[in-house]
Amino acid sequence: MISRLPYPMRCTVNALSLAILVFLGACSIIPNPFSRSPSPASGDGERRTSPNELLREEIFRDGEADPTAYELVQRLRPNWLRARGQVSLGSPEAAYALVYMNDVLFGGLMTLHQIPPSQIERMEFIRAIDATIRWGTGHTAGVINILTGG
Secondary structure, three states: OOOOOOHHHHHHHHHHHHHHHHHHHHHHOOOOOOOOOOOOOOOOOOOOOOOOEEEHHHHOOOOOOOOOHHHHHHHHOHHHHOOOOEEEOOEEEEOOOEEEEOOEEEEOHHHHHHOOHHHEEEEEEEOHHHHHHHHOOOOOOOEEEEEEOO
8 A cells, every 4th residue: 555755755855846847947948058149249359150150251261261162161160071870771871961052952062172162151051950841851961051142
């Protein structure tokens, strides 16, 4: 037979449960520093971008540009070039991001070698789930979307 806890112990358990719930609720409203939009300016006057974005100012900040968009991404956002798991359960191949130019499929990562940084206004890395919503299935490793001027 199951016996009930004495009243003082039930109050303690209830109070402890309430404290845990309040603590977890407070943790969920603390802003994530990686999900904030970029701040307009840092302390030294430079604009800071998110890890999923490259702006023209950042591309040319160091003076001489990289010869290709691939070298640019490799230097400033190397995480965009890494493999992200298997393509499917039946295929052991790793999945890599696809490259889009002005929201149109351009090819795989190697096509970044064909793009001079001087043409780039902005680059963004779009996660797989967001890319699937935007362009449909087949974006298991995300998308590098390049926006050109003009």
